[in-house]
Amino acid sequence: MPRSVLRLGPACAGVAMAAIGAFTAIAAPAPRDEPGLSIHLVPASSEPCDIDQRALRCADLVHRGDPGVRQYAYFVLSGFRGIVTVQFSIGYDPAVRVGQWHPCVGGMEFSSPDWPASGAGMGITSSRCLPAQGPDSLLVLGAVEIEPGSWGRIWIDRYTHEVGSQIETCDDPPQQIDIQVRRMGLVRVDGAHPGRVVCR
DSSP: OOOOOOOOOHHHHHHHHHHHHHHHHHHSOOOOOOOEEEEEEEESOSOTTOSOTTTOOGGGOOOBOOTTSOEEEEEEEESOSEEEEEEEEEEEOTTOOEEEEEEOSOSEEEEOTTTTSTTOEEEEEEEEEEEOSSTTOOEEEEEEEEOTTOOSEEEEEOSSSSSOOEEEESSSSOOEEEOOGGGBOEEETTSSOOSBOOOO
16 A cells, blocks of 8 residues: 655745754753762672773662672762762661771762761762763762671761752852752662662
8 A cells, every 4th residue: 555645845844844843852851960879789809999980880780788798888979960079978777887988089078077987978079070971871989898797778868967968060150959868879788678779
């Protein structure tokens, strides 16, 4: 059966193309930041921060740990276009034995005196913009050591009781964007099912 073909005159074609252009502008808004902070659990078989950030994707993140081995809990930022500052807090169950903090990005740190104790806050400010390398790229901020025999959960929390976790973008002027609670990661170091996966 022959196909029907609709032919438009020049005037109608111009109107149609303008309508398509308008629809495209509406359907494809400019990308916006919706930051999320995940925790990625890795056996501590190498040096901290010895991780290929450019190849790391959300599907690679591990949210269940092995309590029989020493682990690194990496803090991984997603859903951003470019940042100069990020601030967040850490929380964990009493049976989780957290050791030293290892920063993985350059910049100035401002943290609670007892960091990385549960409930303590960390802020990282870079002297330059830290851009996303692509729409699905992640930024590894740093890692804490998890000692063998740990049991329970680690999670991202509000920076302080008064101030939420947030990023400051590279825009001119910069924007401060809160990290929503649903975008704060929670994992288990003991192999049980994690409570909240925020990076997809």
